[in-house]
Amino acid sequence: MANKFIVSPAPHVQSAQSTARIMRDVVIALIPALIVSTVVFGANVLWITALSVFCCMLFEYLIQRFLCEGANTLPNFSAVVTGVLLAFNLPASIPWWIVVIGAFVAIAVAKMTFGGLGKNPFNPALVGRVFLLIAYPVQMTSFPMPANGSFDALSGATALAAVKHKLAAADAVGVQDLLLGNMPGSLGEVAAAALLLGFVYLLWRKVITWHIPVTILATMAVFAFVVALSRGDEGAMLWQFPLFHVLAGGALLGAIFMATDYSTSPMTVKGGVIFAVGIGVITMCIRLWGAYPEGMSFAILVMNAVVPLINKYVKPKRFGLK
Amino acid sequence: MEVLLFTILTLCALGVLAAVVLYFVARKFRVEEDPRIDEVEKMLPGANCGGCGFAGCRGMADALVKRDDISALFCPVGGSACMKSVADYLGKAAPEKEPQVATVRCGGTCAKRPRTNEFDGAASCAVASALYVGETGCSFGCLGYGDCVAVCAFDAIRINPETGLPEVDADKCTACGACVKACPKGIIELRKKWPKNRAVYVSCVSKDKGAVVMKACKAGCIGCGKCAKVCPFGAITVENNLAYIDPQKCKLCRKCENECPTGAIRLVGMEPLPKEPKAPAAPKAAPEKPAAAPKAAEAAAKQVKAE
Amino acid sequence: MKTFPIGGVHPSENKLSGAKPIEVLPLPDVVTIPLSQHIGAPAVAKVAKGDKVLTGQLIAEAGSFMSANIHSPISGTVTSVDLVPNGQGLRQPMITIKREGDEWAEGIDRSETLVRECDLPAQEIIARIKAAGIVGMGGATFPAHVKLSVPPGKKAEVLIINGVECEPYLTSDHRMMLEHGEEILVGVTILMKALGVQRAVIGIENNKPDAIAHLKGLAGRYAGIEVMPLKVQYPQGGEKQLIAAVTGRQVPPPPALPIDVGAVVCNASTTYAVYRAVQKNMPLIERVVTITGKRLTAPKNLLTRMGTPVLTLIVAAGGLPEGDVKVINGGPMMGRAMVNLDSPVTKGCSGITVMSGRDAVRNEAGSCIKCAKCVAACPMGLEPYYLSKMARRKNWEVLEEQMITSCIECGCCQFSCPSYLPLLDFIRLGKQAVMGIIRARAAAAAPKK
Known part of the structure; x- marks a missing residue:
């Protein structure tokens, strides 16, 4: 027979919403704030956000690749969301290495130790932020003045x-x-x-x-x-x-x-x-x-x-x- | 300085208070327990597999200590040796059971049992079994999603990717029976464990008629009954188009295996008997044969034992 | 606009055959009739191999009160009474009949003339419905005479006719209401009489405005019948959801039944069958089956004799598309996937849905992200993510405590899961296990009395 018969229990249809789509939507919803922030504080905002996102994705990838077996969750954008949210919790004048540390705490400590996506009891971005706030109180509470966007x-x-x-x-x-x-x-x-x-x-x-x-x-x-x-x-x-x-x-x-x-x-x-x-x-x-x-x-x-x-x-x- | 002192004193006071409370609570709610339960629990293997029928080794230890007659209790993991030491300690009669091993009674490998569809639901035998016949035409055979593998606490059963069927590592298997309960098709049976893990069993549980079995699977039992006729020990019965070898009566003579037209009877750890050429004077010898056959078989069985 | 109070989803409707008038499928040459086409005890075969049967002749008798008669859908010779694989490939007792001509049993009125008046007493109506072997044709296949026999101490207050057809793709009830509206309304009056109720509500989802308008126009002539448009929301066709949508009353958890809130629900197609059984003495030997799928060349609604092989219907709709296919007996939310297309159309088969290509395959499951969409979607107010997890762990006590027996297996949870988890696969297992435990407990308690 030319057909391959597929069998599964009901239901046989699925809503269009997927984890990846949800996470993508969250990122899209954050974009207006990112634009305003860039206008207010200058291009450094984009750099911090990009660095934070990159580090979150990198840490998640490395941990999944080398430390725990399991499906790769990078394509579902959850690390991107954590990265953007972490960046949004930092002042624009933050040194780059603090961002990396924050991303590490958020992903490695707050998320992956508990088993990754869906299993973490605490919001990863916030754990990252609070860690930084306590560890680097000066850098975390020095906020540049807006208006001219100069650092x-x-x-x-x-x-x-x-x-x-x-x-x-x-x-x-x-x-x-x-x-x-x-x-x-x-x-x-x-x-x-x-x-x-x-x-x-x-x-x-x-x-x-x-x-x-x-x-x-x-x-x-x-x-x-x-x-x-x-x-x-x-x-x-x-x-x-x-x-x-x-x-x-x-x-x-x-x-x-x-x-x-x-x-x-x-x-x-x-x-x-x-x-x-x-x-x-x-x-x-x-x-x-x-x-x-x-x-x-x-x-x-x-x-x-x-x-x-x-x-x-x-x-x-x-x-x-x- | 004053602050420091105050803090230290407060903490100490709190600590003492908590200790006192804990002490009284522990006294009040103390549960008196037979100390032998702890000792027996230590003697048990500690696998907590549930093979004895209790939730864990502690439950088993509790029952062993409290019941007068422990002949119905048995730890399949520890085996007779373990039960004997426990019984000696408690001064009770030791329950005995011959060693057993989980046996997967399905020979429908990927090659012998063609797939007719693809199951796309949750990879669980229980889910597939509740839904439909399975990926092949045989509604009795192994589904191959490994519910048995998932429940095995001893890593003794694995799906062979080539055949799609589970295989039991007889050395690791403790006959706890978890896989027997997990299999929705009732394919796995605890059978007598022979030395060197030898075994003879019907590797099929299909109750379909012969023609239906053959259509779905080339390795199924068609209930022809040839094996039952040849068995010198009356160990084989055919019921509902399915042969069954009673492990208590079987002596591993292997005669049945030679007769089986589909290869549904499986030998483990043994070479098949050499195929005898068809006896030319069959009608004449017929009356004597039943008498002679058991002897030959006995000899074969002895040979097996001797090895 | 009314709907049920908790949860629900709205899958793409895909009512491809909604505008296609009912066509009559030519008589099949061979039919296979399962003895169990209903909930309850299987029917007992009254014929043996070699017997000649007439169309409409009783060939299997209800095995108990909770069972249903089965009649021959064609005339010819019984070729076997044996185990035959059903749609799921499982062998079940069936009667196979080879057709010879088209001879009908006596006393059946095959004319299309409408007979409005029914002077029969309630007992006689129920007896005729029972004789005709009518079961719920929406898919639940609950014997109709059992539902109509209100137990002592209970009282029916309202009859609800289920014209919701909330399953995507399916259109058989829709076409029935459009093309046999008058008969359905007469059927409603008959059912009202059988139950002794003064009020009947026909619930129809708002995506069938033509059926609503048609029945509203006709209903004026009959006293006590109201046509109620409902908001489109799956699973509104579920008995409990429909009662809640129409009356605002919620049926308590099992073992309570709809009659405990004074409601009796009957499917629209079943109501038509009731009309034919009572007024025309016509047993249930044919039904309208929607045969549908995005890649079928001609999705349609076919008036089909019971026992016709499913493949015949698929061929009539243009044949199976190439490649991966999933053939579903029923709609895509609750239907059962089939492996054997030679299996027959039965009393509860409202449609055959063919999913093909990408639609035939489930998406790969991820891990639970605790989005709670399943909790929000569950029309019974359960927590599917938790039930599914506990069912995997075989924690039956927790499952019972968390009311798993309330689950109606509608599939809303799994439909709404963005991680594509097979939630319902395991919930179904857990529910079966817990129901088994409850039954065993009841059986153990019974002799002590």
Whole structure:
């Protein structure tokens, strides 16, 4: 017979979404922020991002080639996503060797030690970032001033740091600047508008659902609003303070791209909301009362650790059960 | 300095407190256990394979200590020697079992059993078996996805890529029976283990009629019954178009193998008997033959033993 | 627009034969009739080799209450009652009949004239349905008379007619509703009478606007029948999903049945068969089969006698395309792949889907990335990734606790998996194992009473 008969159990069709497509979509969603960042901080942004991506892919390849047997996961772009996200968490003035170390920690320590894609309990890019933050605090917190894009410019404090250290009031940084990235900060966190554009793209491509990002940001806003109320703020500050916290720092980058990382977020919508509320509360606590001006990374990592517990106890609503 | 002192003192106090709590908790919730269980567990092989029917060696040790009659318990991995030492320690009668080995009863190699389709589901015999006949026309034969290999804790069974069939390394096999349970087709059987890993068995489990078997596989048992007729020990029965050699009655005389038209009867570790030329005076000798045959066979079996 | 509350997916519809009117396939020369074409006990053969049979004659009788009669789809001579390989190559008892002419058994009205009135009492209606050997023709093949015999203490409130046809590719129910709408509506009134309900809802997915409009136009003449358009969402044709979509009530987990929420569901084609059985005394000996596939030259809907070899249908649709093919009995979401094309069309065969080339082969599986798309897609609110993992580990206790028996094997999880994992392959195994354990437990508990 000219035919070869193929047999398999049902189903016999597959949705068009593949792991590679999902990861590619995440990279595409990050491109607007990359463009804005390049405009703000100059071409060095591209170089850091490229280096980070290259190192992540290289480490993943080497580990898979020589250390653990298993399928090659390079073609599915997950290392690219980690690389871009790691770069987005670094200041534009970072020395190149710190990027390499960060990529190594992210891929080798945070991802591959646990078995690679889908098995890592903590977000690799964030582990890389937090490691660098603790190991190289000076380089990691020296942010070049934007505007002229020159790296010889004076290092400035981020908006959050400025507010934290009482250098400025929360309303000193305009909403417009926060949206368009006209402020110092790490690569990916400076342009709220570009990140929101990426969010819309991810929603449209059904890569993520709105629950986790929106819940995180809403929690932060409510938290900030209550704090503002309790300390007796009035008038414009009542909405400016929450808005500032939602737009400033890594809130959007973390909420949209980091907290929604598949393997480190809960499997159910209900669980995702619990997870997101936790992130929002911890972030605000660190921002307002902790030692660091920014708490998003720590908050996500802390809640990452809770995810297995959430998955164990928060089950989806079963059909037919009250 | 004051801070340092305070910190050290606090930590020490915490440590003492925790130790006290732990001590009382350990006292309160202590489980009294027969110390012999630990000892017996040490005597067992520690493979935790489940071949005894318990979840692990600990469960087996528990049962060995607590039950008065342990004749029903047996560790296939440790074998009689292990059971004897345990029984001696406990002062109970040792259960005995003759050594066994897992035997794959399918001869449908890639060459003998043509593939008619390609299975594209999860590479699992259980999945394929639940779905359909398999990649060949034989609905009884080995599917070859290695569910038996996956469960073997002793690396004793492997798929031969040339034949597509699993092969048992009799030296490594402990007859724990995990593969027997894993095979959805019931192809693997624990059979008596002869010295030098010799074996004679029907390498087919197809209950289809002869014509159907032949269409699907050139190595299948067609239930012709020639082997049963020639067996001097009455070890072979044919039921549902399938011959079966009783391992307790078989003495490895190899006569059946010569008769089998499809080669479904397999010899392991032995040369086949030389093919006898057809007896010219067959009708005449017929009445005597049954008497003579067992003798010859006995001799052959003895020869095997002697080796 | 209404749909079911949890999960679901929307695969490409590919209704290639939706606009093709039903064609009549010429009578086959030989038919093979499996004794088990339904859920429950196999039927018992009433004929032996050499017997002459007439079209519509009873050739196998229901083996128990949960079983169904089988009638001869052609007239001729029984050539064997023996084990014959089915579509999956597994040998099952079947009756083989060689056709001679076209002689019909007495008492069957073969005319097309519509008979609206039905004065029979409920018991008589159910008896006729049972005699005609009617089973669920959507694929579940549940004997219809069992479903209609409401157990004491339970009460049916609403009859739901399943015109959803959520499986991609398949169009047989769609064509039936368009071409035999009036008969189906009469069938609905008969079923309502059998069940003693005042309300019936015909659920049709919104991708069949012509069928919705047609039936809405006709339904005005019949009291208590409502045509309800539903949002296109797979697996809306699943009994529990359809009840939830139409009534908003969720059938509790097994062993609860639809009747526990007062609903009885009947497929549109089955309703037509009920009409013919009760009004025309016509047993279930033929059905409409969609024969479809992207590379078939002529996908179509064929009125086919039961027992016709599947290959005959494929040839009628232009023959198999070259290269890799996967021939599926049913649609691509739940259908069973076949290896034996000489196997017959049965009562539950709503379509033959031929996947070819790249479509015939699964994508290579990767590793789970915990994207939770399977959890979101599961219409039963289960966690397929977890069930599949536990089934691989044979952890039956956890599987039972995680309600694996609720799984309807719709395939949404595996369809939505971006890593192409064979989730359902293993869940199905786990479900079978757990159901076996539950049955064994029930059997062990029974004698103690």
